[in-house]
Amino acid sequence: MSKYIKIFWFPFVLLLGITTVGICFRPLLPVDETRYISVAWEMFTNHSFFVPLLNGEPYHHKPPLLFWLIDLNWSIFGVNQNIVRFIPSLFALMSLITVHFTAKELWRDDEKSAFYAPLILASMALFAFFSSMLTFDVMLSFWVTLCAYALVLASKRGDLKSWLFVGFAIGGGALTKGPVILVHIISIVVFAKYWRGGFNKKRWYLGFLGAFLIGLFIALLWAIPAAIEGGEAYREAIFWGQSANRVVSSFAHRHPFWWYLPMLLFLFLPWLLFDVVFKRFGHIKKDRGVRFLIVWITGAVFLFSLISGKQIQYLLPEIPAFSLLAARIISLEFKKIDLNSSRYISYVYMFLGVVFLAGVFYLKYFQNRYELSLEPLFFMALFIFGIGFYLKKFTPKFIDRQLKAIGVSIFLFVFALHAGMVDIWKMQDLTPIAHKIKELQNSNKEIAICGKYHGQYHFLGRLKKPLLVVKNDTKTVKDFIKKHPVSIFVYQIKKDICFWGFKPLYRFPYRGKQIVFVKAKDFLNIY
Numbered sequence: 001m002s003k004y005i006k007i008f009w010f011p012f013v014l015l016l017g018i019t020t021v022g023i024c025f026r027p028l029l030p031v032d033e034t035r036y037i038s039v040a041w042e043m044f045t046n047h048s049f050f051v052p053l054l055n056g057e058p059y060h061h062k063p064p065l066l067f068w069l070i071d072l073n074w075s076i077f078g079v080n081q082n083i084v085r086f087i088p089s090l091f092a093l094m095s096l097i098t099v100h101f102t103a104k105e106l107w108r109d110d111e112k113s114a115f116y117a118p119l120i121l122a123s124m125a126l127f128a129f130f131s132s133m134l135t136f137d138v139m140l141s142f143w144v145t146l147c148a149y150a151l152v153l154a155s156k157r158g159d160l161k162s163w164l165f166v167g168f169a170i171g172g173g174a175l176t177k178g179p180v181i182l183v184h185i186i187s188i189v190v191f192a193k194y195w196r197g198g199f200n201k202k203r204w205y206l207g208f209l210g211a212f213l214i215g216l217f218i219a220l221l222w223a224i225p226a227a228i229e230g231g232e233a234y235r236e237a238i239f240w241g242q243s244a245n246r247v248v249s250s251f252a253h254r255h256p257f258w259w260y261l262p263m264l265l266f267l268f269l270p271w272l273l274f275d276v277v278f279k280r281f282g283h284i285k286k287d288r289g290v291r292f293l294i295v296w297i298t299g300a301v302f303l304f305s306l307i308s309g310k311q312i313q314y315l316l317p318e319i320p321a322f323s324l325l326a327a328r329i330i331s332l333e334f335k336k337i338d339l340n341s342s343r344y345i346s347y348v349y350m351f352l353g354v355v356f357l358a359g360v361f362y363l364k365y366f367q368n369r370y371e372l373s374l375e376p377l378f379f380m381a382l383f384i385f386g387i388g389f390y391l392k393k394f395t396p397k398f399i400d401r402q403l404k405a406i407g408v409s410i411f412l413f414v415f416a417l418h419a420g421m422v423d424i425w426k427m428q429d430l431t432p433i434a435h436k437i438k439e440l441q442n443s444n445k446e447i448a449i450c451g452k453y454h455g456q457y458h459f460l461g462r463l464k465k466p467l468l469v470v471k472n473d474t475k476t477v478k479d480f481i482k483k484h485p486v487s488i489f490v491y492q493i494k495k496d497i498c499f500w501g502f503k504p505l506y507r508f509p510y511r512g513k514q515i516v517f518v519k520a521k522d523f524l525n526i527y
Contacts, residue, residue: 022132025418038455056466060237106289123407143173167214187299353385380420434461
């Protein structure tokens with residue numbers, strides 16, 4: 001037990017510290033976080049276990065595991081928003097454990113890799129940041145990592161237990177974010193001969209087929225009852241429409257084929273810039289464990305590049321693979337690590353500090369249309385520059401302490417960003433608007449949203465009635481106003497818009513613009 005405490009205490013504290021900073025400083029961010037917690041809220045209040053709901057309608061974009069976990073938390077601790085925001089971080093902590101045991105299986109004679117891997121993963125900037133976001137990608141990262149670990153076990157043992165393990169991980173990933181988990185792990189399966197060497201091909205593929213069917217069975221335990229309860233449109237969407245549309249013609253986040261390549265630099269920060277990692281990589285590519293990780297990373301990047309919808313967080317499940325790769329390189333090359341090994345990381349901090357400082361002076365003397373307080377931003381710029389300066393001048397002599405120093409620098413960097421952007425976070429907070437909607441609904445007012453509604457008000461206002469959603473075109477709006485003449489529109493406008501002949505009922509600042517509450521009879525004057 002003391003051995004595992006020594007391995008995990010620092011990565012655990014680091015990751016939970018970063019998560020806590022995010023939760024303390026940031027509100028639930030629209031539209032993703034506010035939408036997902038609103039879906040859980042509607043499932044909770046409507047006692048809808050199988051079918052996720054958004055504004056009273058079935059929500060088919062995501063499976064229910066995150067929503068179930070939120071509702072379970074509320075059933076135990078009461079309705080809250082801060083405790084449930086730790087759910088992704090719990091999966092991140094489980095990922096730290098999983099990469100440790102994966103390293104032990106890949107390199108049985110190398111204890112250092114297994115020791116370094118959790119520390120490196122906990123201090124991967126994007127992975128740590130998204131661990132405090134109430135989204136699906138860090139949860140999926142755990143299932144992908146667990147599946148990769150199980151595939152390593154299956155390649156060595158080939159027993160039923162290992163393949164059941166693979167199937168369980170596939171099922172968990174499917175309930176988290178759908179069949180996309182297969183995109184992350186299929187290259188590991190297809191190119192097993194490259195990273196594993198000689199093996200029984202028939203047994204391997206039959207084993208994976210069985211594991212896939214187990215994962216499918218787990219997913220269908222939810223999908224079939226949900227399809228029956230949700231109706232024909234919902235059934236078509238969860239079994240085919242969502243996945244097919246995202247692959248062929250994404251309705252959001254469309255980018256060219258090569259878009260992920262430059263994003264890899266940001267995805268693998270800061271350890272991609274650790275001197276030994278990028279200089280010594282070519283020396284160990286014959287290592288079978290390294291081959292396994294190369295297949296995992298490159299296969300996923302290539303396949304996601306073929307999919308039209310792209311966001312950097314879609315590749316979060318490949319960060320554990322990179323942390324394993326970095327841990328292996330550092331372990332094999334530790335004698336070549338010197339006090340200058342983190343110099344490139346420190347240079348990036350100092351560069352960012354200078355860029356942010358220039359941004360503060362730009363806002364002060366040229367433009368500040370968001371009316372930001374400059375003191376926190378100035379503090380942020382100097383603090384980040386100071387992190388880089390300290391890392392450059394006072395790097396610890398011992399390797400373990402040097403790696404921990406880089407981890408601490410990520411925590412301090414995240415803290416500085418959140419503290420410096422305090423005004424920006426306030427601009428994202430929709431809670432006052434949601435409370436006003438709740439107040440008006442309690443007075444039996446009809447509230448209408450013009451355009452798309454992403455559920456951003458339902459949980460924040462604890463709404464129990466659907467909002468009216470009106471298509472964003474003039475004819476539809478006019479027809480709606482004729483039928484609902486005393487309704488109130490909630491609408492986003494530019495901050496400097498002029499009102500002639502009437503005054504909005506309420507105004508709220510939002511992202512440098514305004515959210516206004518307008519009587520239906522006045523709405524066409526600003527529409």
